[in-house]
Amino acid sequence: MIKLAIDLGSSVTKIFKIGSGIVLAEPSCVAVASGTNTVKAIGEEAKQLIGKTAEYTTIVSPVFEADIVNENMAAVMLSYFLNKIEIGPSRAKKAEVVFAVPCGASEELLDKYYRLAEACKIGSTRFAEVPFLSAFGQNLTLSETNPVFVIDIGGGSTNIAAFSLDGIIAGVSLNIGGGNIDSHIIDKVAESFNLKIGLLTSEKIKTTIGSLYKNDNDSMVVNGRDISSGRPRSVSLSSPDVYECMKVFADKIVEYAGMVLAKLPAEVSASIWHSGIYLSGGLAKLIGLDDYLSNALQMDVFVTDEPQMAVILGGGAAIGNEDILETIRIEY
Numbered sequence: 001m002i003k004l005a006i007d008l009g010s011s012v013t014k015i016f017k018i019g020s021g022i023v024l025a026e027p028s029c030v031a032v033a034s035g036t037n038t039v040k041a042i043g044e045e046a047k048q049l050i051g052k053t054a055e056y057t058t059i060v061s062p063v064f065e066a067d068i069v070n071e072n073m074a075a076v077m078l079s080y081f082l083n084k085i086e087i088g089p090s091r092a093k094k095a096e097v098v099f100a101v102p103c104g105a106s107e108e109l110l111d112k113y114y115r116l117a118e119a120c121k122i123g124s125t126r127f128a129e130v131p132f133l134s135a136f137g138q139n140l141t142l143s144e145t146n147p148v149f150v151i152d153i154g155g156g157s158t159n160i161a162a163f164s165l166d167g168i169i170a171g172v173s174l175n176i177g178g179g180n181i182d183s184h185i186i187d188k189v190a191e192s193f194n195l196k197i198g199l200l201t202s203e204k205i206k207t208t209i210g211s212l213y214k215n216d217n218d219s220m221v222v223n224g225r226d227i228s229s230g231r232p233r234s235v236s237l238s239s240p241d242v243y244e245c246m247k248v249f250a251d252k253i254v255e256y257a258g259m260v261l262a263k264l265p266a267e268v269s270a271s272i273w274h275s276g277i278y279l280s281g282g283l284a285k286l287i288g289l290d291d292y293l294s295n296a297l298q299m300d301v302f303v304t305d306e307p308q309m310a311v312i313l314g315g316g317a318a319i320g321n322e323d324i325l326e327t328i329r330i331e332y
Contacts, residue, residue, distance in 0.1 A: 005315025010156025016316035051198030065175035066157035075119035102173035131161035137314030153283035212288030276300030280310035
């Protein structure tokens with residue numbers, strides 16, 4: 001039996017295979033010929049075309065804000081990724097897969113995942129919520145009497161939850177993520193510098209000079225198109241230029257984390273205040289985010305070495321241990 005964990009993210013799809021570890025991490029996008037379903041590129045090759053395609057090529061993101069918004073393209077994309085790790089349709093029938101799904105995933109979303117698995121000929125499908133997988137991926141100790149608090153921030157969604165092995169005590173899945181920051185940066189650069197930049201450039205700005213430390217002053221040269229003249233132009237951006245883009249996002253996380261914390265029973269709240277917050281997801285690497293959340297929520301915040309891999313590593317731990325999977329899986 002082939003055992004896989006799949007994290008079908010809005011930005012990146014990751015696959016863990018028992019016996020091999022993480023075998024794939026590629027952008028969740030597909031390039032198609034406009035007006036048709038003819039696929040031109042998938043994954044990393046498709047991402048490199050963002051903002052550079054002619055009018056006859058369209059970039060499709062089958063997963064948006066943690067929802068499968070294009071089932072056909074999602075199936076094409078996942079089948080391609082499975083083939084890339086040498087799991088074609090005949091081998092997929094022998095595969096047992098756990099999908100990472102948002103906290104409190106709806107029946108409708110689980111139906112979409114199930115249809116996706118069927119389209120990819122996957123033999124056995126199970127589901128586990130992101131916060132649980134994040135905890136296992138960070139090697140946190142979970143029991144019925146040991147609640148933990150996890151904030152997982154991805155490209156298109158954020159999961160915030162307090163939970164124990166007994167289940168989620170309070171939690172929420174938000175349709176905000178790193179993509180929101182990218183959009184804000186594009187708007188900010190247009191407003192402040194009269195320069196139009198693309199999505200890949202805004203993402204680079206976020207990861208290179210984006211910071212939640214007010215006194216940071218890193219800088220980088222950014223290329224784009226002058227909005228007035230239409231000609232190529234470069235500007236030098238520094239961390240303070242995009243600070244507000246980071247802060248608006250971080251404040252939203254603080255707001256919802258506070259709401260989840262306020263719903264907790266007193267004993268759980270006391271335990272979590274003592275143990276702190278565990279941050280995971282690609283956006284956990286945003287400079288200063290851990291300290292910003294810690295100061296705002298008055299709690300310790302911990303970030304694992306590779307926060308972007310926590311969920312998929314937890315998926316690997318779950319699919320490799322039947323007892324764990326039976327405890328945390330969603331009934332479907």
